[in-house]
Structure formats: C-alpha cells, structure tokens
Amino acid sequence: MKPTGKLFTIGLITFWYSSNIGVILLNKYLLSNYGFKYPIFLTMCHMTACSLFSYIAIVWLKVVPMQTVRSRVQFAKIAALSAIFCASVVSGNISLRYLPVSFNQAVGATTPFFTAIFAYLMTFKRESWLTYVTLIPVVTGVIIASGGEPLFNLFGFIMCIGATAARALKTVLQGILLSSEGEKLNSMNLLMYMAPIAVVCLIPAALIMEENVVGITVALAREDLSIVWYLLFNSALAYFVNLTNFLVTNHTSALTLQVLGNAKGAVAVVISILIFRNPVSVTGMLGYCLTVIGVVLYSEAKKRSK
Template structure:
C-alpha cells in the first residue's frame, strides 16, 4: 500500500471514529435532556413508563440491527443458567434506569451528572466486596475527591432535593453493581455475550418486569398520555425520538468501545458529563453556584485521576 493510500485510509478511519463519538455524545446527551424535558417541563410524570418505552425500542431495534442488518453475529442463549444470569442483569439494569429517570423529576441535569460521576467509586466498592479484588492504594486514593466533590456540590446545589438525590445515588450504585455483576456472571468464555446481543436479550425481560410496575405504580398513565397528546401536538414525536435515542446511546457506546478502547470510552465519558452539564444549564436555566461548580469539577478530576491510576497500576 502506498503512503498516499495509507494516509487516505487513516483519514477515513479517523473520520469514522469521530462520527461515532459525535453520535455517542449527541445520543447520550440528547436522551438525558429529553428525559428531563418530558419528566419536569412537559407534565409527563411517568418515569417507569418512560423507561419501558426505552426498553421496548431497544428490544425492537436490537433485533433489527442483529438479525436483519447483521451488525454483529447473533449469539444464542446456550443454557438455563445463562438465561437466569441475563434476567438478573436485566432487573438490576431496570432499577438503575428507573432510578435515574425518577431523579430527573426532582434534580437538575447538572447535579444529576455530578452524582452519576461517582460510578467508579461504587464500582470499586462492589468489586472489592463481591470479588475481593484489590486495587493499588493510589487507585483508591483517587476516589476520595470523587466523593468529596459530590458532597461539596450537594451543599452548593440550590435545587437540592433529598428524594431525588437518594434515587440518583441508588441509580448510580445500581449501574455500578450491574457492571460488576456482568463481569462475574458472564465471565465464562462459553457464555460471554457482546454488548449488542446482551442488550437484545435484556430489553424484552426488562419490558416484562416494567409492565406490572407501570400498572401498579402508574395506573393512569394511558389516560394522562392521551390527554397530553391532545394538548401538545409533538408529544408522541418527542417520545418516539427519546426512545430511539435510548437505543442509539447503547449502540454507539458499543461501537465506540469496539473501535477505540474501554479506557478511551471512560475519558470521553468524563468529558460528556461536563458537556451535558453546560448544555443543561443553558437550556433549563437552573441556578448554579461557585461551590456547586467547584464540587463537580473536583469529582470529574477525581474520575480522571482514577482512570489514570487504573491504567498505570493494573
């Protein structure tokens, strides 16, 4: 291959990866902001039903992507124990998504992202207690500013709400628990699934779990949604876009990891959180304080230091 052809190939690869990152950013930030808009500003106060819409879209679009578009080979479920492991992951995943959506009813996106940035802390905690896996002391030391930053941001948050904070913290812990649990339950080479196939099997189970929860906890959802649909002509379109973005976020997450690395994804994720905070403040005009900004900055820097420590001392 000539140097000109090699340079052209490198440029195409760089452009492709850049496009994937833009898709990942826009999907993640878009679904987050739309969730906040629907749940807080639009009168659509049904976080469990919203999560069910997301999971339904993920189930349908995962099937289309794998079976018809053949983005990745279909990996069948090989045993009953493997199915039970996937079901367990699905329930935990449901809890994290529902908790996150509920928190958006009470907290601004900026503070929601600050709390969400503590995921590495919970991941390290669960990994230690469930697998007895120890990290270097430098790695644990890097988690101190992660937690301290959220404590400071909480004290400086004008829109702080205890229930919203507890739900957001629970969602963050559930997300970390799912990550550790996934590593334990699907670590066998014979049972390991890639992210897209795992989402294909988890999503329908999640929908089945969420349907009775909606009927019990949000019994008037259809009546209110039909009423809102008559008042706001674009509500159904927003709900459709929101659900499609939820799948796009999962798909782009998988593709960015595949074409870069898990560490790159973590670094990009830190930046994504900061971008989401800035955009949400501009859109929703939620008040912020110097203390709150300082706390969130400390948390992000702590996460960056944690990622660097993991890379050096693994």
C-alpha cells in the same frame, strides 16, 4: 489512520455524544418541564425500543454476530442483570424529575466509587492503595456539590445515588455471572436479551404504580400530538446510546473512551445549564470539577495498576 477512517470515528463520537446528552436532556424536559411525570412508563418505552432495534440490528442488519442463550442458568443470570438495569434506569429517570441535569451528572460521576466497593464486597478484589486514594476527591466533590446545589432535593438525590449504585452493581455482576467463555455476550447481544425481560417487568410496575398512565398518555396525545413524537424520538435515542457506545468502544482505545466519557459529563452539564437555565453556585461547580478530577485520577491509577 486514513482520513476517511478519521472522519468516520469523529462522526461516530459526535453521534455518541449527541445521543447520550440528547436522551438525558429530553428525559429531563419530559419528566420535569413538560410535566409527563411517569418515569416507569418512560423507561418501558425505552426498553421496548431497545428490544425492537436490537433485534433489527443483530438479526436483520447483522451489525454484530448473533449470540444465543445456551442454558436456563445463563438466562436466569441475564434476567437478574435486566432487573438491576431496570432499577438503575428507572431510578435515574425519577431523579431527573427532582434534580437539575448538572447535579445529576455530578452524582453519576461517582460510579467508580461504587464499582470499587461492589468489586471488593463480591469478589474480594483489592485495588492498589493509590486507586482507593483517588476515590477520595470523587466522593468529596459530590459532598461539596450537594452542599452548594441551589435546587437540592433529598428524594431526588437518593434516587440518583441508587441509580449510580445499581449501574455499578450491574457492571460487577456482569463480570461475575457471564465470566465463562461459553456465557460471554457482547453488549449489543446482552441488550437484545435484557430489554424484553425489562419490558415484561416494567409493564405491571407502570400500570400499578403509575395509575391510568396509558389513558393519560392517550388523552395527552389527543390534546398535543407532540408528546407522541417526543416519546418515539426519546425511545429511539435510548437505543442509539447503547449502539454508539458499543461502536465507539470498538473504534477507539480504552484510554480514549475514558477521556471522552469524562468530557461527555462536563459537556452535558454546560448544555443543560444553557437550556434549562437552572441556577448554579460556585461551590457546586467546584465540587463537580473535583469529582471529575478524581475520576480522571482513578482511571489513570487503574491503568497503571494493570
């Protein structure tokens, strides 16, 4: 790879890390520390930004070729994926109100476990016995981390598990529903179609479940204009998480992406502890490390089984 190509890839990975970790930390700050306790409205802001920026990137800037929805059946499939995607993001944001980022990331690392379960239940796809064995430390690590988490909250834990399971379900369903050549969409085009559907679903949910959230947000903005900038910056970051993930996938190998993804969770944990100074226990950190080791072994087992 040429030096300029290396610099571009390093810059891309840095931006990917920054946007991923930044949106998690800012979500935590807004929902927990700042006191903006409206995760559904926050998710709606994210999806609105994703709708707008996706359209600009694909239709105007031609970042990727535009792919069209070819039938009502395909649109229905995209809508179903959008609903699951919404459930995942909302549940994840709710969990950040009650759990520290470090523990949230530990639970989120169990995604391969749920992916393997849903893949088996929905497609009867069996992995090698070694792949299933590697899932044992993934789950065991979270159990240990849960027992050693000083700020453990049952409701937050359930929401985090729900977000992780929904994320895995979306991955499996996406492979099933959009498997034919005529229906396949790259992640950026899929986001462009899913995000507006998500906004339509989230508007009534926010108005009903988070009563007077618009009025409260306006009142907060009059008292402290920084909330507007927080929401705008956070929403923009939510889009760039998806954009940079797509670009990093295209500019690196699958193995590199797996290694970077595993390391990203660890970096997020360290940074969140330094910023929010949430208490951590040796047991909790050992549990998280065991989960990460399990995820690495799972990735390696999957690679060898192909």
